[in-house]
Amino acid sequence: MNRYSKEELQSLVAQLAAGVGVPSGDAALFADALVDADLRGVPTHGVSRLNIYLQRIEAGLIDPQAELATVRRAGSVLSLDAGNGLGQVQARKALDLLILLAGQNGVAAATIRNSQHFGALSWYCNYAASQQMILLAMTNCEAAMSPEGGYEAFFGTNPIAASFPTSKGFPVKIDLSTSIVARGNIIAAQKKKEPIPEGWALNPKGKPTTDATQALLGTVLTMAGHKGYALAMMVELFSGVLSGAAIGPDVGSMYKNLDHKQDVGHFFCLFDVKAFLDYSEYLGRIDKTIDRIRASKRRPGVDEILVPGERSARKAAINLAQGIPVSPETVAELEHWCSRLHVAFNCHEVVCRP
């Protein structure tokens, strides 16, 4: 895989977004979101998605110049409408509004309706952590999981995330889908013609399957059975029902529905650490907690105990130094869009010097 510097990759993505009509400041935010996912080792939410966003903008299914509108403001709560703009741009602007409100009131919350797939929740949570705040974030997404006992896709893999600032050089970052496994793992098994483990998915008739193709036609199971169902429901109620966005199977598919918008809903709740504790006291408490967890006795065969977020922070440090890996398929898509939008492909391969 080719590796590119963060700056060059960001600049290219921003130019391509601008090329389909995204205002330059918004294009820079959008590029930051995508490249950040690749930087942290989550390429499924990174530049590999640029192609579909650009396609949807060109098809008129995303408004590249949408303004974020406040539908209702009540105290420290904002009910926002993304105007069918890019999810990353609108949600990041929403977060900036919340940072002001949480700074005043200690806590602030927002729903965002009429949005798109908005990438990795970590991008928002980590930004909040850099502001000495804790963001709890959720989003609904296109249907993939059934309620417990059912086999029709109703919920998306409905993720939940939060980051907590530390003085360890990285925030503690919780970011998980409520499915037992990402759909990407099933797609990977299908490509390798391998079976998937029992308990991952149901076939289109609602029976357990280890056949990846049948699984992709059916539904992914929730994590931990009824507990994952309950959490997926919670995420749907906060981000779908409470926001005024589409709910469950009414959320459009980014890849399949090339005729109508997605209307995804997001939910943010932001806490200012200083409203609860002196910031230095908080840092002492979380740092000590991390130290104690790392020093726990290890199971046989385990070399090291990490806290959530530590692995991706290490990956980011490596990719920052050695360049961010981009798959050949994604490079080809970038080249296609460069040619189409008359943008120079100004990313140079980083040559690692080990």
Place this chain on the structure above:
Amino acid sequence: MNRYSKEELQSLVAQLAAGVGVPSGDAALFADALVDADLRGVPTHGVSRLNIYLQRIEAGLIDPQAELATVRRAGSVLSLDAGNGLGQVQARKALDLLILLAGQNGVAAATIRNSQHFGALSWYCNYAASQQMILLAMTNCEAAMSPEGGYEAFFGTNPIAASFPTSKGFPVKIDLSTSIVARGNIIAAQKKKEPIPEGWALNPKGKPTTDATQALLGTVLTMAGHKGYALAMMVELFSGVLSGAAIGPDVGSMYKNLDHKQDVGHFFCLFDVKAFLDYSEYLGRIDKTIDRIRASKRRPGVDEILVPGERSARKAAINLAQGIPVSPETVAELEHWCSRLHVAFNCHEVVCRP
């Protein structure tokens, strides 16, 4: 099992609590919390716990007359100290403060330090739902689970809960521990001399075990592996670290540590539905979501699809009509305390007329 009316059982529990020095209004709240858990089919968090609370009060390990103190108020955030009082009483009083704040600001949050095991989170969440609000609640508790890769108990079974008002006669209630299974299930297997399924627990050396006795000496596993670890960490950071309470293994055990206090930490975040949407619009959206989920296609052998909270609401309706079942062991404890505190055992068995 004997069945008693809700009113008589509450009255008895309140009298016993008053008998060890709990002020009468607080005793009524406390009794409501315990009996509500039995009513909803969660006797592990109900009257079966009265014995240990009373013991701890008599031993000076819980202050029955503690006042809830505001350590810090910043806008819509309260940092509270329970003064080592009864968790149920102090947390419910905290919730009443938050209801006022959320009514003004749309959202309000509180941490509570220096508290005890405070029973079922549902009691708080359902009360909030009755006020047309959504409560997100978390608490840390005595250590039972290790971090992923470890085998020393660090986290409690750290639950997370939220209830959402509906017009279906019950709130949608999410309430789950982040462990793969409640410790109670392992204790039950031990009593029946049955093995436990693989994947539930580790023995004291950190190896997987199906022996219930070894499991109880070791650690319970998190739900869904690293995802449960991440969620348990989130709950610990919100309710332990951010509150100023004890963290991880420093949280006292209600049953084992009969020489020092627990110092449990709780976290509440309360949302006023009306700040986000017109309440009638919200109700229409959540009711329709429930209807659609219930109408989902069912897996082979499944008779009915329920939403989270529906099963316990049905149980509560049955127990309200037929009397609340109380185990012979718990009846014996109640009789012991009645005798000791000179309280008449004024609960009459409800005779069911089927």
